[in-house]
Amino acid sequence: MSAYFQAEEYHRPQNLSQAIDILSKFGNSARVIAGGTDVLPRRAGVKKLDNFNHLVDISRLDLDYLKKDSGHICIGAATPINTIGSSDLFSSGPHQALSEAASAHSTSIIRNRATVGGNLCNASACADLALTLLVLDAILVAAGPDGTRDIPIEKFFKGANYTALATDEILLEIRIPKFSQNAGAAFQKLRRQQTTIDTAIVNVATLVTCTKNSCESARIALGSVAPISFRAKKAESVLAGTELNDEIIKKASIVAAQESRPIDDVRATAAYRKKMVAILVRRSLENSIRRCGQ
């Protein structure tokens, strides 16, 4: 734990029900801690967003796993991002977009600690895996005092650093559905210097289902250009049911840029971000289409 972090109490429950009891008891003054790569800098005052003084460590809840059932790939919420980046489960098909996102996340040292559940629950607009899970239509399984519930990822992000989880709920698992052979997906990220640790100026994930260039459906998710990651549905509808060619891909990319709502900040201007959305969406769509049927 950070040397300058002063939690009033650090709890390390032995099982899920203990963890939920602690969260229920302390309400908004408690936070789950997984890898700590977001929650500790935030609490330490780098970003003065939060005022909690109990940390609930979930490392003993056995949430670090990858497995397959008949219809899904299931990822335990406390699975480190490096595990995802190096797993064969994400080396082919649309799921490889998640592996691309994992490889684009920070550095190997941080990826060994940072978890996929933390990436989702932190609800940052620039979170690389969260954005990709949005086009992969993931189901998020959460547990609270009343049992477990499934949350479709589209309903999970409520605002910057704000999710559909109640203060006494824990994200347990991420379920990614299987896709048809005709689907392909990709991830793109632009940062200030591509070789250094930096979060995205713009990040994009796309998933296209097509047969011989005839597009059945498309999903486009945009990150870092609005308070939360979101699907660019107008751009998606430009592609659905069309014969894919350079012109229609370019049109969809421009519509996606129009749907983005970026701001000026230390990383880039809003105008630059909008231009980059169009470029990254085009590249991501081209990669997705190339991968369809592979």
Ligand SMILES: Cc1cc2nc3c(=O)[nH]c(=O)nc-3n(C[C@H](O)[C@H](O)[C@H](O)COP(=O)(O)OP(=O)(O)OC[C@H]3O[C@@H](n4cnc5c(N)ncnc54)[C@H](O)[C@@H]3O)c2cc1C
């Ligand atoms: C130097 C640096 C570089 C970074 N670069 C990137 C980058 O390139 N791309 C990127 O996407 N992110 C980046 N991040 C942000 C961070 O590493 C990721 O968001 C990471 O995935 C967070 O995971 P964690 O396990 O560390 O989360 P934590 O810090 O432990 O938790 C984050 C939030 O999620 C909540 N939480 C965590 N797990 C659960 C759970 N199972 N149930 C309920 N709530 C939960 C916590 O209470 C907290 O609010 C970077 C961070 C640093 C410090």
